[in-house]
Amino acid sequence: MKASPRPRKAAPVARARDADATRARILAAATQEFARHGLAGARGDRIARAAHSSERMVYYYFGSKEGLFRAVLEAAYLSLQQAEQSLRIDGLAPEEALGEFCRFVWRYYVEHPEFIGLVNTENLHHAAHLKRSPRLRQLVSPVVELLRDLLARGERSGVFRRGIDAVELYIAIAALGYFYLSNSATLSAVLGRDLRAAESLEAHWRAAGEMIRRYVRAN
DSSP states (O other), X not given: OOOOOOOOOHHHXXXXXXXXXXXXXXXXXXXXXXXXXXXXXXXXXXHHHHTTSOHHHHHHHHSSHHHHHHHHHHHHHHHHHHHHHTOOOTTSOHHHHHHHHHHXXXXXXXXXXXXXXXXXXXXHTTTHHHHTOTTHHHHHHHXXXXXXXXXXXXXXXXXXXXXXXXXXXXXXXXHHXXXXXXXXXXXXXXXXXXTTSHHHHHHHHHHHHHHHHHHHBXX
């Protein structure tokens, strides 16, 4: 009597892995496409070619160009959040920890220019896609809490003044990096200085860090 064949499980698992890999390739390709061309200028056929897939599969996984753009935004903010969670500043003195936090934010913008491109595009749409994301709050809240805890630690030690709003401070830190980089082409032309040069970036980070330190110091 022949034994009954065992059910085959490998094929469904392999298909799931293939689907995950395809989806990841599409997201990566779409990130670059949207960052370069914006939502209006992005094209599904270019995304499909870059992802080694088909345009039909692009919309099979994400429904529409708007759905794909929202997924790209969520992934971009998730990547930033994961990088923020890897930041280890609890063991540092408050002022040194704040300096490390600032440098982290500014360095991330330099190393991930696609993030600035995506945020620029979403601002043109008045954050319409982010507002429809059910994950928005969980993506942006942790970093503000980290900064709030750091400010409280600085207050207790007498280094930071009281009453600093963590949200306002985060906006200021982000702006000092984001504005500089998102406008570096025009500012470089107008000011006659290559703002993307390593020495220019370092000079700006030092000056910006001093601005933040003077703002938070108790005296």
